[in-house]
Amino acid sequence: MLDNTDPMERTSSAPPPERRTAPAARPLADREVPIEGQTAASINAWLDGDVPESAVRRAATTRDVDFWLRIEKEVEVRRAMKTPVHVYQQIMESLPEAAPRTTHWYERELTVKPLLAFTAAAAAVAVGIGIGIALMK
């Protein structure tokens, strides 16, 4: 009797090999760090000023909090920036000598939406027809 060397053929007595299955995804709460690239809702709420820092300083978000505190420190410097002093003088020197012209109401730009324009045109046509009919009588 020859040995069965075919690897694809199982003997009936041998138990079927266990299939490797992917481990089930762990729930988000078990993760040690937040999902990469995601700014958590709690972090956004804190950055928007809706909740205090202490409310978001949990272990899972400490890394995010520290990151945004660092960014905020940089941003604070930018928030304190002033217009360079020479710019004011440059602007004043560049202003036209003539005083700006006061625009009368009939010179102002008029913005009309298509629906309003169509309605106005239809109304004008209707009035025109009405006048025409009245004159014909």
Next chain:
Amino acid sequence: MNTTVTTPQTVDSQEADHEVIARVLRGDRNSFGVLIRRYSDALYRHALGMTGSPDVAEDILQASFIKAYQHLGEVHGRFDAWIFRIVANGCKDWLKNIRRTHLSYDEDDQPSSFATPDEDLDRTELRSDLDRALASLAPSLREAFVMKHVEGRAYEEMAVLLGTTVGALKMRVHRAREALQTLLEDKYA
């Protein structure tokens, strides 16, 4: 962390804006300087945040105030919102027309809040990286982030200035934060 700061716009200053504008329209050219001083810092920060270049920010600011002066008779409503739209459009036009290489602004004139040379070095790197990350954002996201974080505006104020809703702006700011965190967290988190 609440980045909201008080905006200069109050009912009283709104009235004062109209009075100043009336003086300018009557021929008092120097009174326009009051409006420049009142609003230039916030507008400069916006232009700098959007363009990343102090030279470009100065040019946009100058061009915007000159345009505002020429059309001052057309202001109907809040001057600060009107001039903001001129500057914001100037920034967007610049972003559309210019394909930029990396620009990083020099803040030698600005006081440093970092105590030690090491902190200054770290900050220089962070500043450059943040500039690059901001430059990679879509203009609408960058605008929302700059207005919220750099200018310290409230969402309600941003909604008035940009003519959109608070909800839409929150979404833009949140998306900008997410993008920035993705770009920078490996190095700085």
